[in-house]
Amino acid sequence: MAFDFPHILSMSNLSREAMEFIFETTDRFREIAGRPIKKVPALRGKTVINLFFENSTRTRTSFEIAGKRLSADVINISKSASSASKGESLVDTAKNLEAMSPDILVVRHGSAGAPLLLSKMLKARIINAGDGAHEHPTQALLDLLTIRDHKKNIAGLHVAIVGDIAHSRVARSNMIALRTFGAKVTVVGPKSLIPQEIKSFGVGVSYDLAKCIDQFDVIMMLRIQNERLGLTPFPSLREYSNFYGLNLNLLKCAKPDVVIMHPGPVNRGVEVAPEVADAPYSLILDQVKNGVAVRMALLYLLGGGENL
Amino acid sequence: MKKSRQILNEQELQALLQKLAAEISETEKTQGPFHLVGIHRRGVILAKRLLSLLEGxxxxxxxxxxxxxxxxxxxxxxxxxxxxxxxxxxVEKSRILLIDDVLFTGRTIRSALNAMMDLGRPQKVDLLVLVDRGGRELPIQADLVGLKLEVSDTENVAVRLKEIDKEEGVWLLGGNT
Structure with a gap:
């Protein structure tokens, strides 16, 4: 298939065929991580700027390693070290970066739509690395790939997304992607963290994890994002953990071949008990590993071609 | 209208592979055995076929x-x-026979050598091609050649193999009629 997406902004733009193509391309890049020389020259001479207005370890490092393994020049800009801390607007920062002719901009921003705005103003290709509570498409791609590695077919699986659905860009991207692949999705969490309109994504809703845990093939736990919660939507972290935290006791009721995922960083003892996070059915580190390969595939797919 | 002329039919191509397999055996007598590495896509199929023709x-x-x-x-x-x-x-210290269908500019082989070197440092790499059509843009030559053709810039050599194509043989495509 011809992959002619200039930007990766939202999972809703990507058809199932496009995602399959990305996965197929990703498979080729996995092998490179096992080589003694983990570098190929495909993006030699291309410049990738990681423009991160929010903190990140995993995603930024993952994009940086992906870019470097493809021989691109990767520049990292974080909010604290950028002119944004001097009051420069997003568009001004981006226009100034554009003047230095980067080829790909990887953008993380606290406001939904920031990458979309930049894609309209700049010539560079844009990859959304998380925009507010909107989307985190590369996370959804690596999550689906990880599920596929362990469950073969995504279609027909029943996937739970548990936690702060309202503020989660990971949940949004995953709901769209999983539905595109024909999986059944149920979001689980306290009423205060599940918006009424969520059903428009074609997902089921449950407020009681213990009651429905036996139905799921895959359980994705979300991080309680203290930095995004204003007035606490639940009485205490301990209460949240009692009702929606995943521990060994609760997992006894789950399917024997259930797998657990988490986009990280994990609040151990809050949404996931330490013994669960480190168990063999926990795919948390597989997700991270797949993240590099998926991002290599995307940088490669966006970095080629003469339209750049 | 572009013309297309068949150079080798299925049987002739098969005979050519037999000949190349014999030449590999001959080379190996003095140099020791090779591992066969095909370049996607048709080089991989040719490598597979040559391997099945080889003994020892x-x-x-x-x-x-x-x-x-x-x-x-x-x-x-x-x-x-x-x-x-x-x-x-x-790949380290191994002896490798690189295999492709058509040798033209030499750029694919240059890429293949670089790709190989990233996997390790082979002791020796030889090159086998089914067809050498001339037109080199880099100083690269094959060690074993099935068929040498003099082909103009406007023409193309197509190797078709039944594993992935509808037909099998070697064709000369294009050119001015």
Missing amino acids: PKRKLGSLDINLYRDDFAQSSTMPVLRETKIDFP
Whole structure:
């Protein structure tokens, strides 16, 4: 298939065929991580700027390693070290970066739509690395790939997304992607963290994890994002953990071949008990590993071609 | 109208592979056995077929995708489909016979050599091609050649193999009628 997406902004733009193509391309890049020389020259001479207005370890490092393994020049800009801390607007920062002719901009921003705005103003290709509570498409791609590695077919699986659905860009991207692949999705969490309109994504809703845990093939736990919660939507972290935290006791009721995922960083003892996070059915580190390969595939797919 | 002329039919191509297999055996008598590494896509199929025609020492089969090593990636308008690079023997100190269908500019072979060197440092690499059509743009030559053709710039040599094509043989395409 011809992959002619200039930007990766939202999972809703990507058809199932496009995602399959990305996965197929990703498979080729996995092998490179096992080589003694983990570098190929495909993006030699291309410049990738990681423009991160929010903190990140995993995603930024993952994009940086992906870019470097493809021989691109990767520049990292974080909010604290950028002119944004001097009051420069997003568009001004981006226009100034554009003047230095980067080829790909990887953008993380606290406001939904920031990458979309930049894609309209700049010539560079844009990859959304998380925009507010909107989307985190590369996370959804690596999550689906990880599920596929362990469950073969995504279609027909029943996937739970548990936690702060309202503020989660990971949940949004995953709901769209999983539905595109024909999986059944149920979001689980306290009423205060599940918006009424969520059903428009074609997902089921449950407020009681213990009651429905036996139905799921895959359980994705979300991080309680203290930095995004204003007035606490639940009485205490301990209460949240009692009702929606995943521990060994609760997992006894789950399917024997259930797998657990988490986009990280994990609040151990809050949404996931330490013994669960480190168990063999926990795919948390597989997700991270797949993240590099998926991002290599995307940088490669966006970095080629003469339209750049 | 572009003309197309068949150079080799299925039987002739098969005979040519037999001849090349014999030449590999001959070379190995003095130099020791090779591992066969095909370049995607048709080189991989040819490597497989040659391996089945060879007897004697155990040789390993590998496949190489050169797209990440191309020198025209930035100019290409369509995205190449990446295929599997799979070499499950240590490249380090091995003796490798690189296999492709048509040798033209030499750029694919340059890419393949770079791709191979990233996997290890082979002791020796030889090159086998089914057809050498001339027109080199780099100082690269094959060690074993099935068929040498003099082909003008406006013409193309197409090797078709029944594993992936509808027909089998070697054709000369294009040119001015």
